[in-house]
Amino acid sequence: MSELASSVFFGLTLTVLAYWVGMTIQKKSGLVICNHMIIAAGLIVLTLKGLGISYEQYYVGGSIVNMLLGPATACMALAIYQKRELLKENWLPVLLGCLAGxxxxxxTVLVMSRMFGLSGEMTVSLLPKSVTTPIASAISxxxxxxxxxTVAAVIFTGILGNLTAPFLVKLFRVKDPMAAGLGIGACAHGMGTAKALEMGKTEGAMSGLTIGICGIITSILALGFAWFV
Structure with a gap:
């Protein structure tokens, strides 16, 4: 069992199966709380605990999925390209929206960290929570x-955004699909963008674009914070 658990195929197969089960449950239940990411993560944790397999053994194969995060994020450029004319016409509002987000x-992270007395190390770890994992990890x-x-904070933020994005868009009566996409991308990076793509092509394109722009802006802001402290 130890040899099997340490193989590349075990971690990769477990990840794919857990994700498939999560997607199936989400589609059949139709419940927002039955998020496929939460279900998949829970199934992986339970399996590893039940079989006594360490995270290091699982990560031999699981790291392949992690490696694909960067290319998957880059693939969102296709949706952005399809909306390039809209982007040309509204480049200034898009840029200002990303900056504001x-x-x-x-x-918010700086204020909350100061309120709860967190160390500089913890503050830096939480600063990039709203940008995609590869960029956030590099910043941290x-x-x-x-x-x-940082990774845990990014995942939690993304899942929360994925779950609440449609509700918040309706609650605040956001009618413009561009504004909805920008808001989702700025707050919930890739996982939020997945939900934005379900909401519409414009929402998905704007959310995907926001991931890159907010990543750059957050990197600059984090550099300024590191210099300040």
Whole structure:
């Protein structure tokens, strides 16, 4: 069993099966709380615990999925390209929206970290919580943060955004699909963009674009924070 658990195929197969089960349950139940990411993560944790398999053994194969995060994010460029004319006409509102989203996110983390007395290391770890995992990990690592905490914060933020995005768009009566996409992308990165794509092509394109722009802005803001402290 130990040899099987340490093989590339075990971690990869477990991840794919868990995700498939999560997607099936979400589609059949139709419930927002039955998020496929939460279900998949829970199934993987339960399987590893039940079989006594360490995370390191699982990650031999699971790392392949992690490696594909970057290319998967880059593939969102297709949706952006299809909406290039709309982007040309509204480049300034898009840029200002991304700037507002990134600054608000970073400022909120700084204020909350100060309120709860968190250390500089923890603050840096949480600063990039609203950008995609590859960018967030790089920001955290380069500024002395704890990458594992950063990844956990990014995943939690993404799942929360994925679950609540449609509800919040309706609650605040956001009628413009561009505004909805920008807001989702700025707050919930790739997982939010997956939900935005379900809502519409314009929402998905704008959300995908926001991931890159907010990633750049957050990197600059994190650099300024590191210099300040």
């Amino acid at each position: 990134a600054v608000t996110t970073v400022a 690592e380069s500024h002395g943060g704890i990458v594992s905490i």
